[in-house]
Amino acid sequence: MTGSENKNLRRLPSIDLLLRSKELASAIERFGREVVREAAREVLDEARESIRQSSGKGFISSDNSESDLGLIDRICMTAAANCHPALIPVFNLTGTVIHTNLGRALLPVEAMDALREVAGQAVNLEYDLATGTRGDRESQVEKLICVLTGAEAATVVNNNAAAVVLVLTSLAVGREVVISRGELVEIGGAFRIPEVMGGAGCQLREVGATNRTHLADYAGAIDENTALLMKVHTSNYEINGFTSAVPEPELAALARKCQLPFVVDLGSGTLVDLTRFGLPDEPTVGDCLAQGADLVTFSGDKLLGGPQAGIVAGSRELISRLKSNPLKRALRVDKLTLAALGAVLQLYRNPGSLSQKLPVFRDLTRSLESIARVAEEVLPAVNRFLNGEAEIAIVRCMSQIGSGALPVDLLESRALQITPSGNDRSDRKLQDLVSRFRKLPTPVIGRVHDGSLLFDLRCLQDTSKFCRQLYDSPGPAGGSS
Numbered sequence: 001m002t003g004s005e006n007k008n009l010r011r012l013p014s015i016d017l018l019l020r021s022k023e024l025a026s027a028i029e030r031f032g033r034e035v036v037r038e039a040a041r042e043v044l045d046e047a048r049e050s051i052r053q054s055s056g057k058g059f060i061s062s063d064n065s066e067s068d069l070g071l072i073d074r075i076c077m078t079a080a081a082n083c084h085p086a087l088i089p090v091f092n093l094t095g096t097v098i099h100t101n102l103g104r105a106l107l108p109v110e111a112m113d114a115l116r117e118v119a120g121q122a123v124n125l126e127y128d129l130a131t132g133t134r135g136d137r138e139s140q141v142e143k144l145i146c147v148l149t150g151a152e153a154a155t156v157v158n159n160n161a162a163a164v165v166l167v168l169t170s171l172a173v174g175r176e177v178v179i180s181r182g183e184l185v186e187i188g189g190a191f192r193i194p195e196v197m198g199g200a201g202c203q204l205r206e207v208g209a210t211n212r213t214h215l216a217d218y219a220g221a222i223d224e225n226t227a228l229l230m231k232v233h234t235s236n237y238e239i240n241g242f243t244s245a246v247p248e249p250e251l252a253a254l255a256r257k258c259q260l261p262f263v264v265d266l267g268s269g270t271l272v273d274l275t276r277f278g279l280p281d282e283p284t285v286g287d288c289l290a291q292g293a294d295l296v297t298f299s300g301d302k303l304l305g306g307p308q309a310g311i312v313a314g315s316r317e318l319i320s321r322l323k324s325n326p327l328k329r330a331l332r333v334d335k336l337t338l339a340a341l342g343a344v345l346q347l348y349r350n351p352g353s354l355s356q357k358l359p360v361f362r363d364l365t366r367s368l369e370s371i372a373r374v375a376e377e378v379l380p381a382v383n384r385f386l387n388g389e390a391e392i393a394i395v396r397c398m399s400q401i402g403s404g405a406l407p408v409d410l411l412e413s414r415a416l417q418i419t420p421s422g423n424d425r426s427d428r429k430l431q432d433l434v435s436r437f438r439k440l441p442t443p444v445i446g447r448v449h450d451g452s453l454l455f456d457l458r459c460l461q462d463t464s465k466f467c468r469q470l471y472d473s474p475g476p477a478g479g480s481s
């Protein structure tokens, strides 16, 4: 340790001294003493580190009054940053409409209003206002699900993974679940059907081959240890070529003959025929039940367009076994989820209005002209922000629905293609560009494709907020004048 290093380290004030300083009083009032103390500790640690590294030439200058002010400012900034909410809005220009990493479905106004209404007040969650006795928290939502799918009964849990676990632990513990080898899906985030089965305490009985499974394969696997037949919608891949899967009605008939439940994990699970919106065909929950499924499980925040939830719909007898499983209590949803889900389901009572009212459908059905218009509108702002650092073009691209729904069906869209200028087409330059957009106050998230950054404009609604942020930001190398 050098003499000047030592001297500079000793010159740093103590945390207690800092906390008593006038300059931090308002920060303490605003953020609380503990938050400011924690920030002071962080800033002092950094200051010590920087003194050690530069051996007396850190950001602490030898002019004492100035350096203390520097510390105070840093402490206030750190305290404020540590109090920021963890979740902030971003612009989803990835081209994936239902993006799991970006929070999946955007809620409609009706659901946000319902959330606000119940969030800060007592509500009749489990209180029957007609009789003054204990009520069922799901009754309203269950009724809507039944009307919309033709199911006899339904229940709601935390997400679809939980729905599958609840079904398996209610109906198949210690017994076998027969499933095709072509459907041993990994959804991502460690949700793998074989592991879920193991975790739920049942045995997987794989039948058929990856590409082909026949009715006889299922029939041959059924014995006295079989608990149920299961079909999993292969939501994030498609098997092409020499393939064969058993149609649902045939599987349902086999299950019925053997007096076994037939369960379908539909994944995204839409409630309406998507082709009426000009979208690719996807089996609906209602179709699935009509074809003989006894239970169907699906997500609330994928194509349904609601909050995170897992829904099980189907036979009254089986749903009541699910509801009486003690695990249901651990997986149940709160008043916020029920309020938002109820409001979204209500919109489905008037399907004609879905493409205006439900953001998922609004974005999926957005016209190419509208997307192209957005591209023209935002081009100058992006251009100005990049200040010659990159070349920008409007290009044709394909958006995806996302979250496993219809993995190979893409929707034509338009994107800004941003390519680093000059001869230096290195990956580093591209990564710089990507991170500059990611570090904006409202981060802009695109996707990298073929040496360019692509901004798919399908999901950009608030173009003026988008442009304002770019005009307000200092340009690339610290200033674009």
Ligand SMILES: *Cc1c(COP(=O)(O)O)cnc(C)c1O
Pocket (backbone or CB within 6 Å): 159, 160, 161, 162, 185, 187, 191, 232, 233, 234, 235, 236, 265, 266, 267, 268, 298, 299, 300, 309, 310, 403, 404
């Ligand atoms: C998405 C999906 C799941 C998991 O649903 P979450 O709501 O994310 O828990 C399970 N099964 C299938 C087939 C899926 O597509």
